[in-house]
Amino acid sequence: MTYHSTRGQAPVLVFDDVLLAGLARDGGLYLPQRWPTLSADELRSLAGLPYAELAVRVMRPFINGTIAEDDFAQLVSETYGVFDHAAVAPLKQLGRNDWLLELFHGPTLAFKDYALQLLGRLFDHVLRTKGRRVTIVGATSGDTGSAAIEACRDREAVDIVILHPHGRTSEVQRRQMTTVASANVHNIALEGTFDDCQDMVKAMFNDQAFRDELNLSAVNSINWARIMAQIVYYVAAATALGAPGREVAFAVPTGNFGNVYAAFAARRLGLPISQLVVGSNTNDILTRFFETGEMVMGQVVPTLSPSMDIQVSSNFERYLFDLFGEDAGEVRARMGAFRQSGRFSVDSARMTAIRTLFAGYRLDDEGTRQVIRRIYQETGELIDPHSAIGVAAGRACRRDPATPMVALATAHPAKFPAAVEAATGVRPALPPRLADLFERPERYDVLPNDFDTVKAYVRRAARVAA
């Protein structure tokens, strides 16, 4: 299995190098050159397997030839062993053909643990094998940071620097990052938005000399290995609900297009997914795209669902690559135009094809509160604001009431207690492993949105530079 860049001007790599590289050297994103397939028989044989076993079977073709099979199975088993629900990604029924896929049973209570807990272990394994160290740099709107830090803390071959937008994450989110007392963990509170943080990380990666000096590496959703690990829960959920004999639809609250791209990838492997509904908050660049065929960057507005306060959907580039028949020149031209003018458009014939699979839906904060309240009244379940947008999107856009609609619950309600309490009058409690979060001391540095200042900070943090 080899991987190529969506922009066609970076070296072709095998899995372990894609893992360590994150972003491709030409600014593109890595994708498999030839996709594996899951036949109907294979899908049938996956139904009901323990999550870790199913995960190994789904991911094995993607790592083919780079990590020994037994080692990989061991890493995957350790990864999902730290989750605090026996099913790892349990399905909960909300109504007839109306399901919630709970993806918040990992150490930091958001779906990002499902990929990042594996990534931390894969990094450690591959770096030890190669005798190398890396500096991981990442931007977070809240949940990626804590999940990445939790996955990399105390790993000998890794230093990790995470940038979050100062004052724009929830207190629980911030504390989950800043209370980790490991020497290899560094938190920057950047004076800017999440997109500023993301631009800063991209600028560091585009500075070739700096990138090589510190062995920079990324764990953002641009890293292929994250997409790979996220494919697994779509396969687990769909086969549990009757695939391949039955089609399944998913509703995904997304900003970066990462999670929903994993669903698209699962479909490409052969999973019978009939519809993908993309839910956004007021930062609705994706929803506007599905409505109009134009991708137009807007201003970021803070909302109740901060992990989706994004106006640049990095992973969309992977979908574009597929949309344009894997023509890297076409992707380069569109991404270049987007960078210059903040917009690009897709012709109406292609949009018609896109809309046979995708729909977009937006929900503002008031709507989000109403959905949290309604779900609580109907079912007794407390859901977080991101998950509420997913549920609402699925209910509003579903085409076929006979097809199960699975909304992704991407965070535990206790990660956003203020919003949930305001909507329902009930304050969700943190699970036992985080119960003392508000007593733990914090450690972070506030920095201006200035490239040289941030670079100097990262250089000091990185033990590889010493």
Ligand SMILES: *Cc1c(COP(=O)(O)O)cnc(C)c1O
């Ligand atoms: C990160 C995150 C999202 C958005 O994920 P994408 O990678 O943008 O698809 C949604 N909900 C929660 C709780 C998150 O942490």
